[in-house]
Amino acid sequence: MILKTLFSQLFTKPATNRFPAKYMPKSVLGFLGKVKEGKATLVPPVPVPPRFRGKIAYDREKCIGCQLCIRVCPAKVIEFLPEVKKIRMHVARCTFCAQCVDACPVDALAESPDFLLSDTDRSSAALTVE
Template sequence: MIFATLFKQLVRRPATNPFPVKYMPRSVTGLLGKVAAGKASIHPPIPAPVDLRGKIAYDAEKCIGCQLCVRVCPAKVIEFLPEEKKIRMYVARCTFCAQCVDACPVDALATTPDFLLADTDRFSENLIVQAAPGAAAAAAPEEE
């Protein structure tokens, strides 16, 4: 019988990791506005372990354009840009295996613990990793 556990649990804190807010707010955008203005607070995300395989960081300076990452990527996330001899990654497709990081011979790629990547637009600036940050708009999806 598990009644002892049940009654103990009655006075314990719930095991659920807290959501940003406990209950659905009346207006999500209103709440976000308040948070931005410093009038309300939300629970921070649960800290991730340091070596979590999150979003891939790309150092274009180091990249030599060897295309090894393109060859090993299982999800075909990485596009090779022949003119600049650099790569562009579409994070929305990424499976976070980080095989490209292992494959890179010059350590131009690295994992970050950044995992809060939800977005409504799969081509948003946050979800495209490439050389110059401002160039995302110019290189909008030509295929797809």
């Protein structure tokens, strides 16, 4: 039975999604640069489900500075900015439990579908939400 499965697998699509390219590029950064220039095409990642917990989206206008999110955050991601009574999130530490989203009384925080967050600088603009 297992042999049947194995032989049929030879002629079907692999279970693994070949992200970001069909064959491993020599340099991933170089390949991504080429994608930006339009010289290469990216094999898209597997689509995320509708209620995916990705990078937290922050609506600065709605935020009332109650600091409830800071009290419940298990990874201490959120920093309070006392002068403006707003928050700053360091996504590099985030564990994506979205407890802050549940705690926020004014719905200033939301789960976004973004998940490609790797970076060489943990305090880069992409990894800081404010």
